[in-house]
Amino acid sequence: MLAPYLVGLVGLVLLPAAVTLALAFTEYDLVNAPSWVGLDNLVALVDDPVFRVSLTNSLVFALVAVPLRLLLALGLALLLHRRAFGVGTARAAAVLPTAVPEIAYGLLWLWLFNPLYGPINQLLRVGGENGLTALGRTPPQWLTDPTDARAAIILMSVFTMGETFVVLLAARRALPRDVYEMAALEDATGWDVFRRVTLPLMAPVLALLAVRDAIASLHFSFVPAYVVTDGGPPPYATTYLSLFIYRTGFEYLRYGYAAAATLVMILLTVAAVVVQWRLVRRYRGFYGL
Amino acid sequence: MGGRASGPPPLPGAAGRVWRTLGAAFVVLVFVPPLLLLVSGSLTEPGLPPSPTPHLVPDPVSTAGYRQALEIGGLLRASLNSVLVAVVAVPLSVLVAALAGFALARLAPRTTATVVAASLVALMVPATALLVPRFAIFRALGLTDTLVPLIAPALLGTSPLYVLVYYLAFRALPRDLYDACLVEDLSPMRIWWRVALPLVRPVTAALTALTFVLTWSNFLDPLIYVYDRDLFTLPLALRSLSVLDPTNFPVFLAGAVLATAPALLVFVLAQRRFLHHDDPTGRDRP
Amino acid sequence: GTGSGSSKDESGPVQLLVFGAPEELAAYRTLTEAYEKARPGTDVQLVEASDRKDLLARLATSVAGGAPPDLFLMNYRFYGQFAAKNVVEPLDERIAGSDAIDPADYYPVAMDAFTWGGKQLCLPQNVSSLAVYYNRTLFTKYGVPEPKAGWTWNDMVGTAIAMTRDSRGVVVKGTESEGAAARPAVHGLGIEPSIIRVAPFVWSAGGEIVDNPDKPTRLTLDTPVAREALKNLVDLRQAYGVVPTDEEVEAEDDESRFANGRLAMLMSSRRSTTTFRSITDFEWDVAPLPVYQKQVGVLHSDAYCMTRGGKRKDAAWRFLEFAISEEGQRIIAATGRTVPSHIGVSQSPAFLGPSQPPRSAKVFLDTIPTVRALPTVSTWPEIEDVTAGILENALYRGDKLDDVIRDLDQQTRPLFARGEHG
Amino acid sequence: MSEPGLTLDGVSAAYRGATVLHEVDLSVARGELLVVLGPSGAGKSTVLRVVAGLEPATAGRVRIAGRDVTSDRPGLRNVSMVFQSYALFPHLTVAENIAFGLEVRDTPRAVARERARTAAETVGCAALLDRRPGQLSGGERQRVALARALVREPDVFLLDEPLSNLDLALRVEMRAELRALHDRLGATMVHVTHDQTEALVLADRIAVLRDGRVEQVGTPDEIWRAPASTFVARFVGSPAMNLLPADGPVRPAGEAPPGVPAEGLQIGFRPEAVAIDRAEGAAATVDRVEVVGEDAYAYLSLAAGQPVVARVPAARRPERGAAVQVGVRWADTHVFHADSGLRYAP
Amino acid sequence: MSEPGLTLDGVSAAYRGATVLHEVDLSVARGELLVVLGPSGAGKSTVLRVVAGLEPATAGRVRIAGRDVTSDRPGLRNVSMVFQSYALFPHLTVAENIAFGLEVRDTPRAVARERARTAAETVGCAALLDRRPGQLSGGERQRVALARALVREPDVFLLDEPLSNLDLALRVEMRAELRALHDRLGATMVHVTHDQTEALVLADRIAVLRDGRVEQVGTPDEIWRAPASTFVARFVGSPAMNLLPADGPVRPAGEAPPGVPAEGLQIGFRPEAVAIDRAEGAAATVDRVEVVGEDAYAYLSLAAGQPVVARVPAARRPERGAAVQVGVRWADTHVFHADSGLRYAP
Numbered sequence A: 001m002l003a004p005y006l007v008g009l010v011g012l013v014l015l016p017a018a019v020t021l022a023l024a025f026t027e028y029d030l031v032n033a034p035s036w037v038g039l040d041n042l043v044a045l046v047d048d049p050v051f052r053v054s055l056t057n058s059l060v061f062a063l064v065a066v067p068l069r070l071l072l073a074l075g076l077a078l079l080l081h082r083r084a085f086g087v088g089t090a091r092a093a094a095v096l097p098t099a100v101p102e103i104a105y106g107l108l109w110l111w112l113f114n115p116l117y118g119p120i121n122q123l124l125r126v127g128g129e130n131g132l133t134a135l136g137r138t139p140p141q142w143l144t145d146p147t148d149a150r151a152a153i154i155l156m157s158v159f160t161m162g163e164t165f166v167v168l169l170a171a172r173r174a175l176p177r178d179v180y181e182m183a184a185l186e187d188a189t190g191w192d193v194f195r196r197v198t199l200p201l202m203a204p205v206l207a208l209l210a211v212r213d214a215i216a217s218l219h220f221s222f223v224p225a226y227v228v229t230d231g232g233p234p235p236y237a238t239t240y241l242s243l244f245i246y247r248t249g250f251e252y253l254r255y256g257y258a259a260a261a262t263l264v265m266i267l268l269t270v271a272a273v274v275v276q277w278r279l280v281r282r283y284r285g286f287y288g289l
Numbered sequence B: 001m002g003g004r005a006s007g008p009p010p011l012p013g014a015a016g017r018v019w020r021t022l023g024a025a026f027v028v029l030v031f032v033p034p035l036l037l038l039v040s041g042s043l044t045e046p047g048l049p050p051s052p053t054p055h056l057v058p059d060p061v062s063t064a065g066y067r068q069a070l071e072i073g074g075l076l077r078a079s080l081n082s083v084l085v086a087v088v089a090v091p092l093s094v095l096v097a098a099l100a101g102f103a104l105a106r107l108a109p110r111t112t113a114t115v116v117a118a119s120l121v122a123l124m125v126p127a128t129a130l131l132v133p134r135f136a137i138f139r140a141l142g143l144t145d146t147l148v149p150l151i152a153p154a155l156l157g158t159s160p161l162y163v164l165v166y167y168l169a170f171r172a173l174p175r176d177l178y179d180a181c182l183v184e185d186l187s188p189m190r191i192w193w194r195v196a197l198p199l200v201r202p203v204t205a206a207l208t209a210l211t212f213v214l215t216w217s218n219f220l221d222p223l224i225y226v227y228d229r230d231l232f233t234l235p236l237a238l239r240s241l242s243v244l245d246p247t248n249f250p251v252f253l254a255g256a257v258l259a260t261a262p263a264l265l266v267f268v269l270a271q272r273r274f275l276h277h278d279d280p281t282g283r284d285r286p
Numbered sequence C: 001g002t003g004s005g006s007s008k009d010e011s012g013p014v015q016l017l018v019f020g021a022p023e024e025l026a027a028y029r030t031l032t033e034a035y036e037k038a039r040p041g042t043d044v045q046l047v048e049a050s051d052r053k054d055l056l057a058r059l060a061t062s063v064a065g066g067a068p069p070d071l072f073l074m075n076y077r078f079y080g081q082f083a084a085k086n087v088v089e090p091l092d093e094r095i096a097g098s099d100a101i102d103p104a105d106y107y108p109v110a111m112d113a114f115t116w117g118g119k120q121l122c123l124p125q126n127v128s129s130l131a132v133y134y135n136r137t138l139f140t141k142y143g144v145p146e147p148k149a150g151w152t153w154n155d156m157v158g159t160a161i162a163m164t165r166d167s168r169g170v171v172v173k174g175t176e177s178e179g180a181a182a183r184p185a186v187h188g189l190g191i192e193p194s195i196i197r198v199a200p201f202v203w204s205a206g207g208e209i210v211d212n213p214d215k216p217t218r219l220t221l222d223t224p225v226a227r228e229a230l231k232n233l234v235d236l237r238q239a240y241g242v243v244p245t246d247e248e249v250e251a252e253d254d255e256s257r258f259a260n261g262r263l264a265m266l267m268s269s270r271r272s273t274t275t276f277r278s279i280t281d282f283e284w285d286v287a288p289l290p291v292y293q294k295q296v297g298v299l300h301s302d303a304y305c306m307t308r309g310g311k312r313k314d315a316a317w318r319f320l321e322f323a324i325s326e327e328g329q330r331i332i333a334a335t336g337r338t339v340p341s342h343i344g345v346s347q348s349p350a351f352l353g354p355s356q357p358p359r360s361a362k363v364f365l366d367t368i369p370t371v372r373a374l375p376t377v378s379t380w381p382e383i384e385d386v387t388a389g390i391l392e393n394a395l396y397r398g399d400k401l402d403d404v405i406r407d408l409d410q411q412t413r414p415l416f417a418r419g420e421h422g
Numbered sequence D, E: 001m002s003e004p005g006l007t008l009d010g011v012s013a014a015y016r017g018a019t020v021l022h023e024v025d026l027s028v029a030r031g032e033l034l035v036v037l038g039p040s041g042a043g044k045s046t047v048l049r050v051v052a053g054l055e056p057a058t059a060g061r062v063r064i065a066g067r068d069v070t071s072d073r074p075g076l077r078n079v080s081m082v083f084q085s086y087a088l089f090p091h092l093t094v095a096e097n098i099a100f101g102l103e104v105r106d107t108p109r110a111v112a113r114e115r116a117r118t119a120a121e122t123v124g125c126a127a128l129l130d131r132r133p134g135q136l137s138g139g140e141r142q143r144v145a146l147a148r149a150l151v152r153e154p155d156v157f158l159l160d161e162p163l164s165n166l167d168l169a170l171r172v173e174m175r176a177e178l179r180a181l182h183d184r185l186g187a188t189m190v191h192v193t194h195d196q197t198e199a200l201v202l203a204d205r206i207a208v209l210r211d212g213r214v215e216q217v218g219t220p221d222e223i224w225r226a227p228a229s230t231f232v233a234r235f236v237g238s239p240a241m242n243l244l245p246a247d248g249p250v251r252p253a254g255e256a257p258p259g260v261p262a263e264g265l266q267i268g269f270r271p272e273a274v275a276i277d278r279a280e281g282a283a284a285t286v287d288r289v290e291v292v293g294e295d296a297y298a299y300l301s302l303a304a305g306q307p308v309v310a311r312v313p314a315a316r317r318p319e320r321g322a323a324v325q326v327g328v329r330w331a332d333t334h335v336f337h338a339d340s341g342l343r344y345a346p
């Protein structure tokens, strides 16, 4: 039963990935045969200011965006897991941004973030005068100020938590009902129910999603940065590892070098995952399995 | 706990319902307006100088964008390809993921641990790292410039994440149920089909919808593996519309709306059918 | 598996990798159809990418994967990395053996841009240069004289200042526009802070942008002339406020701003023409670039390149011949998007035809003799990206010029060092 | 009745529109232990769920300690409950499960754990405190569920068959514990069981439920001595009471109540009341004999075919096929209306 | 013993290294009904799970119908089982649940459904065929689980407390049904229960389990009349057998077995054997009286403080606090070694 998956896993991911990672130790331009350079690429990365900036950007992004995404998805899943008028619509709405093709989604945000005409800033300017917010501050310069641009990218990625949301929703709905009745009898507060029942029962799924999000945050930042900010504002405010790798590998044809960056990225995620996976461990033997 | 019902308890809570409805309304308010802009943008007359401010109600309302999107972008043909890919890839993908997840839940812990670890590693690999080697593999198999490479990720359950989600879901089923099946001499395959799968229906619904969305919006794969314009999928066609000059923006937006609609529809259907229709035990009341 | 794959490759159609917006792609489709019709039995498959990045990704993976397209179309600024890596098949012998193509029929500047190591690697399909698009209606309204050939940088600055107006039509200085002050309703000039926009003015002032155009090792913007040209550019925003702020640019790009009648002049290549042809609210035209000492333009040109790893080189060549030939050039010229590289075609009504704006289309041709190419270095794309960021901050944030020049030099040196030259 | 601990006033309840409780009236005094008896599916669990607030009452009122809680959420009702399905938290250890109710009420952790340990000792599962529910046997789980209910001191205990999975010895012990606890705390308890001994021994009063209606409420003695209907009569006692037409084959000895025998009446007598060794009585043959320890149950057929069961000492049980005489006395006999099944009051 | 239906030869089993079955030997003849009795956590369910193949035996052999199945997978063993937790499939209706085992064995659908209906009728849940388990009461679920096991004709039926959640009346009925079915099919059955009446009435033989070891196997009569140890003696029978030092306060009437009384021996007698109204006997006071229908149990204290329980007719029960005489006869008395608890054989 596992066979097709294993074929896919090995043939489509692990093997190709291994090839790419092997190329991290070569000088390879995608065109001419790779030549072995050992650790040169990795050494060069350490000195590469652009790489360092992208690495920092990516880490900051992951640290902020992943918890935000998870929290939002979990909050929505818990809010919307039960029936009530409008809940179905809200579920669809929450998934909507994920359903919009990425390119269109990026462009949509370009509009929303438009510093002068964008609805977000127009909203922020409500009540203010002369293009200032009601608090007398200039509204965020979404696309031209480095900090604001990073925030914009995070905001965009937070909105596409549809996948996480849906998985959490399904997980929440699969939980046994009588234990919730029990908790209700004990007059456990919403917070207690959440902390003592829901959270631990959903912990395996949450941990998995956290791991996945931490990993994928290195990817989600790609399209927004690629389409919306193009790595800017200058010099490299929103140049993330993914964009760095893509550019170096495919635009500048330095595939070996990009592979080395990929290797670093994977090593970092492995470290993050190992830490997080302990969480799952703790809850092993859950349902008496 | 064979009869243990799952899903939300029907606590009396008119107040709770009101709150949930309010929450839902808030969610709708936050998530929907941007997409209304998308729709209204798509209904703007193309060819006019781009307006700096998006208008909620375009003036004049025009469907020319849609007509042109279909013509220039070859969206019809592309949709057909996308549908073709989705029709094959989505069921296949869900099937693979469900089978693999089930196998993981039932196999010896050591095997499971190995495969789970491998899946996690696979999750960590960025898509860009796979393009070139995969291209070489598909070329060696003579599959470039066909739709097969677009369907191939189904072998992986589209994302190892989905396999792991299934794994957790199957693992959480009461062990007695599996035991009851063993006593009846069900093959693993039939346990999966007759008992395990029906019991994780919300998961299947959710993952089907997600798989569809992911497959439907897959952009990188067709970009690399498909040359023939007749094999272009929707995201690729949309991509070509995205480089239209600014006066033709409505055309692009129309394309985007057309490309979004099916994904949304699938999700709405999935959540109607399974997520909404409370739990399979039928314990829930309206 | 493998066998069927490769045999299919050799017999199949000629693959041509291009990018462009749908209308552009439609033009190429017309071209290939015309070819297939003219030469029955031939088969050309257009492999369409939507922008340069997509094209690069496709090209790179397919080359690496061992199945490159037979032909691809690429700008001379970017082909260097492929040329340096031996991906491109030299065409000299085939050109020599061809009776459809005479190299003398083509603008030499374009032909030269695509020679690498003394060999003609690709054949250009178009030649373009920067021009100044201007809103005639607006000039007439405010009674400001229109730009004309031979005008100087200072003329341009003066014109731009005179054209920067608020909503009541009063001349304003855009530098006050930060914060509370009223923003100009019309800006005088749109220009993109990039090395390709800076280069022609440095040249015009008698400077160079690199130390050795054939084998560059560094940027030479620190020379007094180049520095002056750069300073003047930055002053457009920092001193005179005639170009929109970065915020304004993000809010509405220059092309849209021009199309909406709120930008008096825009420095751009031939590419913008198609977009502007949809303008109905006002009349517009083009003028040559202003000069410092002598008229210099910067080359924009794309060419057909044949991959070395292609499986159907002869067939590919036959198509290339057709595309570059007068017949093919006419078909492309009809789209209006490009200036044909074929001298004859470019001077024919096919290109100059007055039915569509700009009236002064000849401006594009007139500048060709003055046009210079950017250095061909395999790392040029990286250099452009790096410099763009620095220049953007110089123009919009007003970074100190000395720092800017130093950064430009320091950050590009390793790139030049890594680069290979043709 | 003294101060009410729990009152149900005309309470109805329904699942998906199918009414399963029909205007149930019940009143449990403070400190009383009420046992709810009834056949499977009669609505016993539903009564508890309605009291707990887990199912809404479609009609009627529920009062706990004098307070109308009909529309309060479960947590406000201050009840503790043993679920028939146990409802243990699968992710918590036994100790955490038991302490749950205390901890969410902000009892200091140490105190909660200590009380959990005490409760676990009461039900004899102190050795299991660190296990998870999945690692327990059925009876062990049930004891944990019981301990979890007992650890608190609520207004009302609701126990849904809390001892059903325990062996007899343990059950007797638990039963005594429950009773002691009840007496010590003066707690109001509603206890669902299908074990009559448990009901008879434990209850202050018994409520017999049938198809969602209360058939009779009374002390164990009343239920046993004066069942209000043939249903109650046959439901309580095992083997069930023998029922025969009043004017039928068996004619009890002694003086008949006024108006009996008559047509349309039935007499009932328990197996314990049947003597098969006396000379007088109706003739019957022994079909089958069941021995339960010191007692034996003889399943007899009267000449006319009606079955009668008699309890006899195991040592003196008849042989299968033997011919015996069935004798009872009016003093041990109950009279019912044949059609309504209700007790005949002369 | 005739042809073996099921044999366990020195079977051990463990959960995560903790051994819970210690070399259990059991042999069930073909067509025999063995009841497994034992306190909660003794390993009863584990025995069934090992027989079914759901837990591996860490030692020993399991044979079904003469075939060694120790390493066969569960499906090959041809057993059917009622799980203590029912293990109903929540997504299937009652009818589908019952027919499940047939359908997966490719019985034609119509036949399967028909047999499911018959089985449902047997256990009295024919009206529920279209419901899902979540919509059933506890007892209804249990009956469905039973029906699911009964619908097939396996080599061995394994029933884990299949009647624990049923009311007494229904249980008596089901018990009879089970016995009838057993007799009709000649099926080999292993039935776990903690209801002694059920055990005594139903069983061909009873196996008493204690801490994963078989304490005694015998016919109900043997278990009752000659318990092999004080554990068995006290475990079977309710209230439990009285145990006193053989040379203690109570001196049975009649002739003592040879060697008794002596130090290191205990005598045991059941509450039913105690007479409290005779003149001779040990003096005791009544602590408490429990009335269960026609019977009453008097909890007494001897002068020296030891407790004794006596069963008396409810009608003639003593008052609390009354002074009575405890009398038994040697004929009703069991003798055990005080230290090992084993039965004393003179």
Ligand SMILES: Nc1ncnc2c1ncn2[C@@H]1O[C@H](COP(=O)(O)OP(=O)(O)OP(=O)(O)O)[C@@H](O)[C@H]1O
Binding pocket: A288, D134, D135, D136, D137, D138, D139, D140, D165, D167, E015, E016, E020, E038, E039, E040, E041, E042, E043, E044, E045, E046, E047, E084
């Ligand atoms: N999955 C498990 N992991 C660890 N220990 C277990 C597991 N299942 C049962 N046990 C332990 O094994 C012993 C025997 O369990 P078993 O279920 O056989 O008892 P039982 O006799 O059926 O009891 P009951 O009458 O309470 O159902 C118990 O002490 C129990 O705690």
Ligand SMILES: Nc1ncnc2c1ncn2[C@@H]1O[C@H](COP(=O)(O)OP(=O)(O)OP(=O)(O)O)[C@@H](O)[C@H]1O
Binding pocket: B283, D015, D016, D020, D038, D039, D040, D041, D042, D043, D044, D045, D046, D047, D084, E134, E135, E136, E137, E138, E139, E140, E141, E165, E167
């Ligand atoms: N969720 C439900 N949906 C529909 N019907 C239900 C549901 N729960 C219970 N019922 C029905 O309601 C009736 C009463 O159920 P309840 O659980 O109160 O019975 P009970 O007296 O506790 O029985 P048992 O002794 O078998 O546990 C039964 O007929 C049952 O089938």
Ligand SMILES: [Mg+2]
Binding pocket: D044, D045, D046, D084, D160, E137, E138, E139
């Ligand atoms: Mg119940």
Ligand SMILES: [Mg+2]
Binding pocket: D137, D138, D139, E044, E045, E046, E084, E160
């Ligand atoms: Mg058990």
